[in-house]
Amino acid sequence: MLAVATPGELPPYAGAYQPQTKDERGLWMQSDEEERIVRDSAFVIRDAALNAYLRDVLCRAVGTARCEGVRIHIVRDAAFNANMSPNGFMRVFTGALLRIRDEAELASMLGHEFAHFELRHTLVGFKQERHAHNLAIWAGLLGGGSAIGVQLALIGSTYEFSRAQETEADMLSSRFLEVAGFDRQCAADLWQRIADETDETARGRRQRSQRYDPVGFLATHPTNLTRMRYLAAAAADQPSGRRTGQEAYRAAMKPWRALLLADQLKRNDFAGTEYLLGQLAQDGWTEELLFARGELYRLRRHPRDLVAAARFYTDAIALDPKHAESQRGLGLALLRSGEVERGRLALRRYLELVPAASDAPMLATLLS
Amino acid sequence: MTRSFPRIRTLALPLLLASATAAIAGNTLIVPGQPVAVAKSTLTVVPSREWNKLGARPGRNTESWTLDGAPLNEVTFYGGIENDRTLFREVSKKEKPLPRFAATMLLTDIPALVESSYRIALDTPLMRIAAAEPAELAGNKAIRFRYVFTLPEEEVERQGEAVATIVDGRLYMLSFEAPTIHFYDRDLPSFRALVATARLQ
Numbered sequence: 294m295l296a297v298a299t300p301g302e303l304p305p306y307a308g309a310y311q312p313q314t315k316d317e318r319g320l321w322m323q324s325d326e327e328e329r330i331v332r333d334s335a336f337v338i339r340d341a342a343l344n345a346y347l348r349d350v351l352c353r354a355v356g357t358a359r360c361e362g363v364r365i366h367i368v369r370d371a372a373f374n375a376n377m378s379p380n381g382f383m384r385v386f387t388g389a390l391l392r393i394r395d396e397a398e399l400a401s402m403l404g405h406e407f408a409h410f411e412l413r414h415t416l417v418g419f420k421q422e423r424h425a426h427n428l429a430i431w432a433g434l435l436g437g438g439s440a441i442g443v444q445l446a447l448i449g450s451t452y453e454f455s456r457a458q459e460t461e462a463d464m465l466s467s468r469f470l471e472v473a474g475f476d477r478q479c480a481a482d483l484w485q486r487i488a489d490e491t492d493e494t495a496r497g498r499r500q501r502s503q504r505y506d507p508v509g510f511l512a513t514h515p516t517n518l519t520r521m522r523y524l525a526a527a528a529a530d531q532p533s534g535r536r537t538g539q540e541a542y543r544a545a546m547k548p549w550r551a552l553l554l555a556d557q558l559k560r561n562d563f564a565g566t567e568y569l570l571g572q573l574a575q576d577g578w579t580e581e582l583l584f585a586r587g588e589l590y591r592l593r594r595h596p597r598d599l600v601a602a603a604r605f606y607t608d609a610i611a612l613d614p615k616h617a618e619s620q621r622g623l624g625l626a627l628l629r630s631g632e633v634e635r636g637r638l639a640l641r642r643y644l645e646l647v648p649a650a651s652d653a654p655m656l657a658t659l660l661s
Numbered sequence: 662m663t664r665s666f667p668r669i670r671t672l673a674l675p676l677l678l679a680s681a682t683a684a685i686a687g688n689t690l691i692v693p694g695q696p697v698a699v700a701k702s703t704l705t706v707v708p709s710r711e712w713n714k715l716g717a718r719p720g721r722n723t724e725s726w727t728l729d730g731a732p733l734n735e736v737t738f739y740g741g742i743e744n745d746r747t748l749f750r751e752v753s754k755k756e757k758p759l760p761r762f763a764a765t766m767l768l769t770d771i772p773a774l775v776e777s778s779y780r781i782a783l784d785t786p787l788m789r790i791a792a793a794e795p796a797e798l799a800g801n802k803a804i805r806f807r808y809v810f811t812l813p814e815e816e817v818e819r820q821g822e823a824v825a826t827i828v829d830g831r832l833y834m835l836s837f838e839a840p841t842i843h844f845y846d847r848d849l850p851s852f853r854a855l856v857a858t859a860r861l862q
Contacts (some may be wrong), residue, residue: 654794
């Protein structure tokens with residue numbers, strides 16, 4: 294599917310594209326309607342600076358001419374996800390922004406979604422599905438013991454095709470990063486971490502890891518292991534010293550970190566969140582991350598968790614004595630552990646720091 | 662990084678959480694002036710106006726009432742949630758397990774339990790606790806808290822008020838939810854009147 298291009302160049306880009314066929318016009322109409330709903334949704338983050346930043350990274354990754362055809366909507370959802378509609382409307386979940394570490398990783402994800410758009414994958418998938426559906430109806434009408442077998446085979450062929458599309462999008466995205474000067478190894482790193490986190494979530498819920506499954510019959514994506522391998526191989530020959538843009542990414546996300554961490558903590562996923570916090574703290578534990586870890590342990594409520602939580606809150610307070618939420622968490626954790634005096638002291642400090650806190654009247658009852 | 666597929670969601674909590682097989686016995690009229698035991702428990706209230714009891718229950722020890730239909734105004738009774746139980750039925754135990762009530766919880770832990778349960782069960786990050794203060798429920802020390810939430814693909818902002826207490830290691834709670842526009846302020850007094858009559862036998 295990829296047009297032939299010499300290394301270091303991108304395949305030619307047609308510019309502003311308009312739907313050509315009946316199928317395509319129908320798909321665009323549906324996508325336009327979906328986009329109208331998302332645009333006005335309460336779940337979309339409209340902050341101008343954050344939106345401008347994502348757009349800037351996309352434009353730097355795929356080039357100005359290409360990014361003009363795309364609108365990005367940032368959706369408040371703690372899961373790791375992003376998706377692309379055929380009319381050029383992209384959704385990026387806040388859960389992805391929490392997990393991504395630098396601009397190169399963000400560029401690889403945005404570039405991957407853009408590649409679906411450029412290669413017009415939705416249309417191809419749609420035609421394939423309709424074709425398979427028609428065949429399945431015929432198979433059903435003809436009856437006989439083989440009908441279910443035929444249907445399963447056809448469903449399989451539809452998903453097989455999606456996997457090929459995902460790989461294609463990965464490879465074009467890797468090409469974008471190469472031309473834009475971003476570190477291409479990051480895409481493999483990102484998938485490695487997502488796979489590890491998924492494993493941790495499964496382990497915490499006493500479920501089986503799916504990472505080493507052979508290519509699943511109904512899997513829509515290449516298995517993470519396969520994906521990590523080919524992405525790493527694609528980046529193996531890149532020159533050293535490529536740009537990651539870690540500082541710029543951190544600065545852009547700083548105002549959002551606390552909100553995104555709070556959304557993650559409320560997902561009831563202890564093991565996955567513990568892994569994620571560890572990854573985010575690779576360059577050191579900040580008061581924000583220590584507080585989040587304190588909350589994670591306090592909310593699990595094992596007696597040993599309360600001891601650990603108190604320690605994390607204390608460390609956060611050592612870094613920032615005015616971290617009010619840590620004082621609150623410390624107070625509640627200590628009260629639950631039976632350390633009444635120290636607990637009340639911390640809660641008093643919280644109420645001194647935030648006298649108008651929404652839960653102040655309730656917490657005040659714990660002080661007497 | 663998938664392309665999106667439309668997801669089907671139902672609106673109201675009891676409708677969403679009621680399983681297809683549970684006794685959907687139809688709705689019943691609750692007549693005013695008499696004590697009514699609710700949520701298969703020893704919790705009773707004396708309604709001062711007519712309410713409709715919904716046949717679909719959100720969970721084992723719960724029951725929902727409404728005036729005009731669950732999406733417009735809904736009262737839910739939690740009649741003694743036991744240790745290590747979820748507030749309502751889990752949508753998917755495997756993919757989206759709900760947090761569980763613990764008999765050792767403090768009253769101040771209840772709003773966080775409700776917030777996390779709603780976020781997971783209703784699949785929304787737009788759920789936050791707005792305020793919490795001390796209160797009394799059936800003669801017991803209780804917590805009253807307000808919250809605001811929006812369901813995905815519906816976009817109507819709703820407010821809620823709940824009063825909760827823990828007696829003998831069980832959670833008893835009454836909650837009221839309605840759209841911010843018009844219904845919440847109009848029907849909140851009817852809910853508070855119910856709460857004032859709550860007794861534990």
